[in-house]
Amino acid sequence: MREALAAAAIVAAVFGAQQAAAQSAYGKPLPDGRAPTVFTFYAGYQLPDDAALLRNAELRADAPDWLSPADYPKSALDAGITGSVIVQVDVGPDDALLRCRVIEDSQPAILGDVTCSLLRARGVFRHALTVEGMPTAGQVRIGAKFDLEIPKPPSNEPVNVLSLPTAWATQAVLSEPKKLVIRGAAATFTTKNPGAMAQISARGDVTGCRISWTTGTDEGDIQLCRYVSAARFKPALDKAGRPMASELYVAPQIIR
Incomplete structure (x- = not known):
C-alpha cells in the first residue's frame, strides 16, 4: 500500500505543484461589474537548464503575497488597460534581489515597472544551489497579469498542463x-x-x-x-x- 501511495504521489504532485504555481485575486468590482484582477505565475521553465545547478533561484512560496488587486496601477485602471508581463530576477547567494528586468510584456511599460517595484519591496527569494550543494547566484522568472474581469466562483477542478513530447x-x-x-x-x-x-x-x-x-x-x-x-x-x-x-x-x- 505504501508503495502504491508513493507511486501515486509522483503523478499527483505534478498537478498540485502546477496549480500552486499560479494564483489569481479579484479586487472591488467597478460600476460595470468588472473587477481589477491580478494573476501571478511561475515562468522559470523558460530559463535554460544549467548543468552546474541543483536548484535555480526562486521566489519563496511561503512568503506573503507580493501582488494584490490594490496594486493595479491607477492610470492603467482608469484607462481600462490590461496586459501581462514576465520579469527575470537575479538573486545573490545571500538571497538578495540584485536586478529585476522585463523579459516579455504585452502592454505599457508601467506594468513591468510596477511588477519589478513590488518584487523589490515585497519579494522574498531563495538563492540557487550548485550540484555540490553550495549557495550561489541564480535567476527566477515570474509572470504577472493585470486584467479587468467579471469575478468567477472558485473552481477545484485540476488543470491538465502535461502532455508527452511527440517523440x-x-x-x-x-x-x-x-x-x-x-x-x-x-x-x-x-x-x-x-x-x-x-x-x-x-x-x-x-x-x-x-x-x-x-x-x-x-x-x-x-x-x-x-x-x-x-x-x-x-x-x-x-x-x-x-x-x-x-x-x-x-x-x-x-x-x-
Whole structure:
C-alpha cells in the first residue's frame, strides 16, 4: 500500500505543484461589474537548464503575497488597460534581489515597472544551489497579469498542463517506488509536494537531477536529489517501442 501511495504521489504532485504555481485575486468590482484582477505565475521553465545547478533561484512560496488587486496601477485602471508581463530576477547567494528586468510584456511599460517595484519591496527569494550543494547566484522568472474581469466562483477542478513530447510513446516509470518514500524528514522537508526533474537514460538510470519545487531547505533539496539519483526507472519508449532518454517530474512520499 505504501508503495502504491508513493507511486501515486509522483503523478499527483505534478498537478498540485502546477496549480500552486499560479494564483489569481479579484479586487472591488467597478460600476460595470468588472473587477481589477491580478494573476501571478511561475515562468522559470523558460530559463535554460544549467548543468552546474541543483536548484535555480526562486521566489519563496511561503512568503506573503507580493501582488494584490490594490496594486493595479491607477492610470492603467482608469484607462481600462490590461496586459501581462514576465520579469527575470537575479538573486545573490545571500538571497538578495540584485536586478529585476522585463523579459516579455504585452502592454505599457508601467506594468513591468510596477511588477519589478513590488518584487523589490515585497519579494522574498531563495538563492540557487550548485550540484555540490553550495549557495550561489541564480535567476527566477515570474509572470504577472493585470486584467479587468467579471469575478468567477472558485473552481477545484485540476488543470491538465502535461502532455508527452511527440517523440515519446510512453514516459519513464519508477521501478521501485519504496526508494522514494522518505521518513522522518520534517526538519529538512518543510514544504508541501517538493519534487525534482530527473534526466533518465535509455537504460533507466538517472543521469541528472534538478529541483523543481523546493523542500524549503538546502539540506532537503540535496537529500531529495540523492534519493532521486539512487532510484531506477523503466525507460521511456519512442514510437517504435525502443528505450530512449527522457525527463520525468518526480515527487517523493514524505512520512513525517
